[in-house]
Amino acid sequence: YCKDDGDANPIEVKNFTRFHPADNWNITDHNVADIVGDGAFLCFQNYFTDDSLISFFDLQINTTYGQYAYCNAYCRGGNSNSIGRDSTQHFYNLTGQCEDPKYIGYWYSLSNLTQCTGDDNIFNNDCKWKGPLNIYKTISNNCLLSHGYLNDCYLERRIPYPNAAKILFTAFVEDDESKGGCPNIPKEEFHLYQKPNLDDEKLSF
Secondary structure, three states, rough: OOOOOOOOOOOOEEEEEEEEEEOOOOOOEEEEEEEHHHHHHHHHHHOOOOOOOEEEEEEEEEEEEOOEEEEEEEEEOOOOOOEEEHHHHHOOHHHHHHOOOOOOOEEEEEOOOHHHOOOHHHHOOOEEEEEEEEEEEEEEEEHHHOOHHHHHHHOOOOOOOOOHHHHHHHHHHHOOHHHOOOOOHHHHHHHHOOOOOOOOOOOOO
């Protein structure tokens, strides 16, 4: 586990992103990331995700991080006592679990074993994460692709992919597509969105 700062409060509200299919918004037993981490994750793959939507939201979390787990409906690795954290592509000592490599981003694992449910009190250490408190925006991957995302991945070629991350950030904070934004998709309309139409846009690095 990462050591806390003594009197510092380890409970914080942080922003996260998740790429997900239209029929599954659930974040329990899944991996999430910050914008820089998710931006890089997509770039260093040699294909774009089949997930059709991207959501931006916040969680209340205990920042005494533990080992990262690979989660996709169930988690492999990690532990039952903390949120897992990893730097993008596992850089740094202990893969960045307790480091502060913000410029390359973070990945997180949200196990059901650490989730706050019912009367659990995160301040009493009953659990380690709660939420989402707010879902700020959900956009389509096709909209993100339309802003040249994959082209910037190709041009940058290595972590931290700052330009690609900026495209992702702008897509969330702007609604106007002419300014690099993407319109918000209400949850009740998720089912209308299919996986991205990639055609021949898959990249080889």
